[in-house]
Amino acid sequence: MREIKISDNISYIEATEEPLSADIGIIRSGNELFLYDVGRGESNIASLNGEYNVVLSHFHPDHTGNLGSIKCKGLYVSKETYKHVSERCNASESIIVEDGMGIGNISIFPIPSSHAKGCLGVMVDDRYAFVGDALYGRVRAGYYTYNVQFLKEEIEVLKALKAEYLLVSHYKGMVADKSRIIERLSRIYEMRDKNSSEIRADFDWID
Numbered sequence: 001m002r003e004i005k006i007s008d009n010i011s012y013i014e015a016t017e018e019p020l021s022a023d024i025g026i027i028r029s030g031n032e033l034f035l036y037d038v039g040r041g042e043s044n045i046a047s048l049n050g051e052y053n054v055v056l057s058h059f060h061p062d063h064t065g066n067l068g069s070i071k072c073k074g075l076y077v078s079k080e081t082y083k084h085v086s087e088r089c090n091a092s093e094s095i096i097v098e099d100g101m102g103i104g105n106i107s108i109f110p111i112p113s114s115h116a117k118g119c120l121g122v123m124v125d126d127r128y129a130f131v132g133d134a135l136y137g138r139v140r141a142g143y144y145t146y147n148v149q150f151l152k153e154e155i156e157v158l159k160a161l162k163a164e165y166l167l168v169s170h171y172k173g174m175v176a177d178k179s180r181i182i183e184r185l186s187r188i189y190e191m192r193d194k195n196s197s198e199i200r201a202d203f204d205w206i207d
């Protein structure tokens with residue numbers, strides 16, 4: 001699988017459709033290597049034969065499927081993700097991230113999201129932040145469905161983030177301008193109706 005470089009400390013293995021597998025972020029932090037998600041399908045991790053610290057964006061199988069096949073030193077997950085993956089994990093240490101934490105040039109932080117419970121992001125060098133699938137709504141009956149409260153909190157988290165660029169799973173090239181994303185998500189937020197806790201949009205932030 002192709003490894004694509006984003007900066008001196010960041011590269012990634014591209015997402016695939018068959019099997020459905022998310023992008024795998026590879027992050028250098030001092031002498032340590034971190035993976036952001038592990039994808040699904042052996043071929044996507046053929047080049048990953050070292051020992052890694054692993055951060056999982058959320059529990060969905062296209063992001064976590066290969067967990068048992070990676071040599072994992074430390075696993076960084078939300079409580080919700082841990083519930084789904086703990087049986088498949090061979091990590092020597094599991095760290096539940098609740099409020100966010102910094103390790104060298106990276107910081108791991110929770111992202112309120114309509115997509116899944118327990119989303120985590122990773123910011124690198126204060127410039128790039130992996131966000132997994134957190135920006136996506138849930139697709140329901142042909143609409144993108146967002147929870148009003150989560151979307152509000154998500155926009156606040158993104159605004160407060162130092163990073164200028166977001167690295168988005170399943171998004172070609174991964175790199176997206178944070179300001180453009182905030183603008184798009186805010187437009188969706190403006191569509192809320194005070195009688196409903198959900199917003200049904202016929203577009204998501206990419207369009």
Ligand SMILES: [Zn+2]
Nearest residue numbers: 060115116133
């Ligand atoms: Zn997902």
